[in-house]
Amino acid sequence: MEKRTNQLIIFTAGTGMFLSTLDTGIINVALPTLVRAFDSSISMMTWTITLYTLALVSTIIIFGRIGDKLGRLRVYTSGLIVFFIASIACGLAISPIMLILSRALQGIGAAMLQSTAAAIISAAIPKKEQGAAFGTLGMLIGLGPVLGPAIGGLLLSIGSWRWIFWINIPFIIFGLLGCRYITKRIQETKNSIPINWTGNIFFALTSFALLWSISVFSEKGFWSMSVIGAFLCFIVFLLGFLGWERKAAQPILDLKQWKKSAFILPIAGIFVLGGSTSLGFIIPPYFLEEVIHLLPWQIGLINLSAPLGLMVFSNISGGLINKKGTGRLMIYGLVLMTSSYTVLTMMQSSWPLFYLIMLLFVFGAGAGNFMPANTSAIMNAASEEIQGVSGAIQRMVQNLGIAIYAAVASAFISGYSETDITGLMSGIRGAWTFAAVTLLIVFIAFLYGYRSRKY
Template sequence: MDKWTNQLIIFTAGTGMFLSTLDTGIINVALPTLVRSFNSSMSMMTWTITLYTLGLVSTIIIFGRIGDKFGRLRIYTLGLIVFLIASIACGLAVSPTMLILSRALQGVGAALLQSTAAAIISTSLPKKEQGAAFGTLGMLIGLGPVLGPAIGGLLLSTGSWRWIFWINIPFIIFGLLGCRYIANLIQETKNSISINWIGNILLALTSFSLLWSISTLPEKGFWSTSVIGAFLFFILFLLGFLVWERKAAQPILDLKQWKKSAFILPVAGIFVLGGSTSLGFIIPPYFLEEVIHLLPWQIGLFNLSAPLGLMVFSNISGGLIDKKGTCRLMVYGLVLMASSYTILTMMQASWSLLYLVVLLFVFGAGAGIFMPANTSAIMNAASMEIQGVAGAIQRMVQNLGIAIYAAVASAFISGYSERDIAGLMSGIRGAWAFAAVSLLVVFIVFLYGHRSRKY
């Protein structure tokens, strides 16, 4: 294949990743508008985010496995179609229930896309070109959070809120045309594996129960019946899944993979990366609104700091993978992320905003260096037969990290929200410290693995 075709494969696969992150940023900006338009409540509208995440995380491994069996490009194309239908339905919603259910369907479409995007690259491009390709993929992932709030704010200011969903349509059409063109050029390898339906269902229920418990924790409280009940179901379903997988002829997750440091370390790293990144989106807006009293558009511009760093350095990192190696690049990325968050644990209300912008940009740069190398490491640690599952694991674990760390950050902040500014800043520093410690722990593990040549 020529260079143009390779670029088309990369950008076609990246379209789905871009859309899923773009929609997250847009919906966050639009929540107050949706509350007014439907004469609803913020707690009700928040379900547009919660069910999207639940639909994504609880089905992504299933679709990764199905993609390995029937062809990743075919499942990816189906994901674009589902995302298109859901986006149109979201824009046509006439009630909160219709919008929330359409967002859940959109989450399923995002799972179809995210579970197969990286596998399309790893199975279609030569190995020597995959590092740069994963760098471009990381750049497109970072571009979504950058453009999401800006596009959302513009559409809400100049037109109807419905266009925040219909804006997806031209991107989806591009992706569908790209898929059709690529399908005529590449011969996808399919695997004669059986679909482990019981394992799939147990894994989906496990993920759903965990995320339901996490999502309702900030509102209901830790000791509420719904939170404890959902967590108990999570434990039961997880135990059932592990027991079933040990005896399954073709397990949905090859548990032997988890014994390899070349696989489990990057998976642990992407969990912490996802969670730490979520704090960068949650804490600064709260600080800027409650302490500094900035306007919404000013907060939106400020929140571009970390995504810009991620987008710029993802492209740089992708070109260095073959020269520096995945583990070394991940160590470099962790140094930057851990350093910036460690400094943020000393954050004061009197800090200069420029100081905060620089620290968040440094964190984003570290995330940008880390992510392409992480994707490459996870995909290379898995066999070619389970590339879809490997890519799905990365995205599922990252989304779980986002959900769990977001709940922790909310707990820290809400615990001080009714106190004075000094108390609020203590809660903010506690949330930064939680993320900084987890980044430092992962950094030490990666550094040991690199120096001992175990990874």
Template sequence: MNERRKWWALAAVGSGVLVSTIDGSIVNIALNTLVQAFGSNLNIVEWVVLGYLLTLACSLLIMGRLGDMYGKRRIYLIGFGLFTVASLLCATAPSITALIAFRVLQGIGAAMIQAVGPALLVTAFPAHERGLALGAIGSFVAAGILIGPALGGILLRYVGWEAIFFVNLPIGIIGWWLTIRAIAPDQTTRPGQRFDLVGAFLMAAALFFLLLGLTEGPIWGWRDARVIGLFVAALMGGVLFVFWELRYPQPMLQLRIFRRLAFSLNLLAALVLFLGISFNLLLTPLFFQLVYQFDLQRTGFMLMSLPIALSLTSPISGRLSDRFGSRVLTIAGLIVTGLALLGLSFSTPTTPLPQMVGFLVLLGIGVGLFQSPNNSTILGNAPPEALGVASGLLAVVRTVGQTGGIALAGAVWASQVFALNGAPVTPITAAPPTILAGGYDVAMRVAALIATLAIVPSLFGGRALQRQLVPVKQPVAD
């Protein structure tokens, strides 16, 4: 029964990760439809996406801490229920303001799901199968990225915008039932615990200002007083958060967790990698549309190659890490990722399409090789009483890395396009395809360099883990 139960637990957590990942991308292609449906403008409708993502990112650590305090299964069930109810409210929203508010509610539910989901799997699977479980979750994430835009396009075309939210309801109900059936009830929590309300506020505020600044910087301009103010506020919030956490007796984030080098260095490696691969997330779709002149449907079809390769590689990599350790796999994954990004940087308007798709497949393999073993190392080195926070940190690192990487990619690409063109061009997409391709090439070389730099913390993190595993020699009795 226990053997079967862990697979049911994987299905329960996987369904939550899948539906929350789909919802992070499915709405992106509906923005113009929502503008017309509500008679609004794009600047307001963008908050349907932004409100969800900012709420999700700012709530992850809070939900991880609540999971550690009051039970991960309980938080997961509440989150799944909240997400499902919020989806129904989104589908029936009477105005754009109501839709944005319900998306914020949906983001809170998604944060509960994503923060404690991986931690639930760590406790449901034995330690020697942790990589396999987390690799399978990587496949669910890739499937969500793959399904979201394609499903959204079909529903928008044949049903209507409401369907992109209604589709969450059956998955939510099934996932909630699976969680009750498969996840063991929470053990009795330790009495006397207090939630760090001030620390939670400071952390959420710092993340909100940082991510909003990174998101709006390319639009408002990096020298805009509003952007500078957001970054200053984020820095002040971060400093105050650390100051408070060091002094509060029951902090939301035990900072001493970062003394475990295998934990903190591999977390840093993940951050650096997400910074690098985010260049591809932003620029490769633009290359297909502006340089190859593909329509949206054909572009989406070409981009499917990466998540397919990632979904196939992640469980294999996780299983291999259970048998042979994570160090070699993470380094190999980063090398393959760097080579794939470098290969993409040689693309021109005349580059054969199979060459680009091949490098996208290689990129998916590289990320799949790295991610499962790296996540297994991070969660395996977190204290049992802080698994929820560690799981939340993983999701925060992914979000911050992707947001920062997209902002950096846009800045590098734009500056290079302007330099090659000899003058700024407005809009930038009006530049000749050869100029746009030249900017893409330079940006992807920067991405390859960033991804390769992740080898340094990953290598030292692997060494720290190896030292932890060396048994201490006992003195020989006389």
């Protein structure tokens, strides 16, 4: 009975992570269809992705803290309900504005799910079984990008675009039933630490301003007044946040925690992992469509290489955490990721497709080694009363990496691609180089930390 309960806890917690990544893959595929359906523009429809990310990142820490205080399962269950309502609303949208606002609500639901999923596992699953549990969680996270484009393409081919949102409903129902079952069988640990509302509001505004400036930068360039204005707001809110946190009795981000190598190194690693993974989704389609001239379904299949590697090796890595240790597995993952992207910095238009497929798969394998160990390291470095906040920080930092690296990749590609194929390839190699260099820096830091036995 205990084993069955533990498995249900893992899959229930993983449902929310799976939904948030599934939805991203589906919406990316559907953007051209949504442009036609609403007689809108691609820049307008892109806000269905941007505002989702803004809402998620700017509220995830708040829900992590609320989960620590009121119960992670309660917040997680509420997140499933919010995601359910938002998915229905997205499918019923009759205008671009209604769809974009519904996606923002969906982002808030995703924040409630992502901020508590890992904490539910770390609090309810015995320590000796957590490695395998986080491995399964990583597999479910990788499964979303694998199935998203395929399910989205199928639904768009045989039915209405509205079903790309309503497909969430059966998964949400499974998650809600799982939460009901688990609530009756486990006793959650809660804490009485008061919620720092002022600090949370400052943090939400800081995150929102940063991501807004990044989003506009990718469209208008750095010297746009809207970018400069948003970035100045980010600086003001950041200073206000840091000033408040220094005197707050219960700071959101405990500065003592950020001085621990066992915490800060995995956090730096998940930032670079999130960013470099996003390039694995963004760059190959440019190359395959503009240079190789493949059909969309062929591009979709090739783009599954990285998430497939992540999904397979997450499951393997999770089972090895107790034997190998989190530090060693994260280093193994960084070796694979850095090596694959370093080779991609030499990418040529004449390369056989097999090279790209294998290199993306190797990167995914490295990410699969890294992610479960990273989650385990971050959760174990935090005290029991802030498990929700720690899980939220991990997901927030990963999403920030995705947004920042996506903007950098867009700048590289758009900056060079206006000339010819040679220029496009220069931009692509520049983006790969940026990711490879940052991966190498983090790898060196991890290697130093591991040899110094700092984690």
